[in-house]
Amino acid sequence: MNQIKLFSPATIANLCCGFDVMGLCLDNIGDEVEIHKSETPGVRIVSIAGADLPLEAEKNVAGVAALALLREWPTDFGFEISITKKIKAGSGIGSSAASAAAAVFGINELLGRPYEGLDLIRFAMQGEKLASGSAHADNVAPALLGAFTLIRSYDPLDVIRIDSPEDLYAVVIHPDIELRTADARSVLKQNVSLPNAIEQWGNLGGLVAGLYTKDYGLIGRSLQDKVIEPLRGILIPGFDKLKTVAQQAGALGSGISGSGPSVFALCKGAASAQQTADMMSAVYGQISLKHDVWISSINPKGIKILETN
The missing domain is CATH 3.30.70.890 (GHMP kinase, C-terminal domain)
Structure with a gap:
């Protein structure tokens, strides 16, 4: 693959009693993110539609999350990311998490899936740290794993996925x-x-x-x-x-x-x-x-x- 287009869902975090440790994944609200391989090493945010957010990778949650992954899996090529924001920033349903999670998920796919869920969560948390000052996983975990998630521990990171009742x-x-x-x-x-x-x-x-x-x-x-x-x-x-x-x-x-x-x-x-x-x-x-x-x-x-x- 040279390019990938993703739907990155909104999420609900905390769920009353689970501050910073519980979250769930929504099904019909989310952003669209496209990632292309590039001959130029590194990460470039080439466009953002629907929100006024920084294009500089080091100042953008998607860029920061992607760079965290690439520090551990360096390549001689790079990635260009285009984001269509349909989750409003500051809305409380995981806007920053959707961008960060999509970036690491998509790059991982284009690299042939060298990482699995727990590592992807760890990388995406760095985007959350930029957004809020805290590297929390209660939004990025359900965005990446689906259903409900429980963060049993942050150090070491331990995340449990929980299926939802059908109704x-x-x-x-x-x-x-x-x-x-x-x-x-x-x-x-x-x-x-x-x-x-x-x-x-x-x-x-x-x-x-x-x-x-x-x-x-x-x-x-x-x-x-x-x-x-x-x-x-x-x-x-x-x-x-x-x-x-x-x-x-x-x-x-x-x-x-x-x-x-x-x-x-x-x-x-x-x-x-x-x-x-x-x-x-x-x-x-x-x-x-x-x-x-x-x-x-x-x-x-x-x-x-x-x-x-």
């Missing part, structure tokens, strides 16, 4: 404001009370158990956050009202998607997801706040190859 859907509502990950992290406290930590650990274990056993009730009961949401929720317009109407609509649970401002809800079945989306959208309609809303099944594969040559 699980995600609703995402994004108010038309930007909330930078670095800014959202700045409001967090460095210490957590023991009672809150104990409750959070229980919910995280319950969420993982619910996914494995396909127990929708347990999944819903576990989507609770006493650590992060109380601090970040005040940054999101109508956050408490969105959670209230999601519950009224029959959603299993809801919370902040990534660092916000998007808010997600998990639902059992497409009909429940549609009702939840309609009621959440009505909250922003009442205050005339422009927004996008999506309904998605859980993507079991992650990044998808669209074309090769």
Whole structure:
């Protein structure tokens, strides 16, 4: 192969109780990325459509992730990357992760797949570090592996992929404001009370158990956050009202998607997801706040190859 075109999906990170360790992959929201081999060594970002982002590889999350890979697998040729952004920057659904993950996935394919998932996650995390100041994997891991992912450890990196129950859907509502990950992290406290930590650990274990056993009730009961949401929720317009109407609509649970401002809800079945989306959208309609809303099944594969040559 000399070139590859990819669909790189949006993701939901944290999932209430899993700050920096849990994420899921969405199916119908994402960027498109094309990568071509070049005679000139190194990485060049040749175009970015849909967003005003740096073309310099060292200042772009896709470029930084690609360069991390090539430092360990040097070549006498290079790569040119073209990105069509359909995930808004600062939306809370993994915009930077989609670019970083696509870069390392595509280059790995063009190199004949010398690396597997864990290494690709490690490289893509360097792009996340540029974007937010923290090399977290809760977005890049599900983008690369699909389904749900749990980062058991960062040092050494240990990631577990968890299949999704068939009838699980995600609703995402994004108010038309930007909330930078670095800014959202700045409001967090460095210490957590023991009672809150104990409750959070229980919910995280319950969420993982619910996914494995396909127990929708347990999944819903576990989507609770006493650590992060109380601090970040005040940054999101109508956050408490969105959670209230999601519950009224029959959603299993809801919370902040990534660092916000998007808010997600998990639902059992497409009909429940549609009702939840309609009621959440009505909250922003009442205050005339422009927004996008999506309904998605859980993507079991992650990044998808669209074309090769």
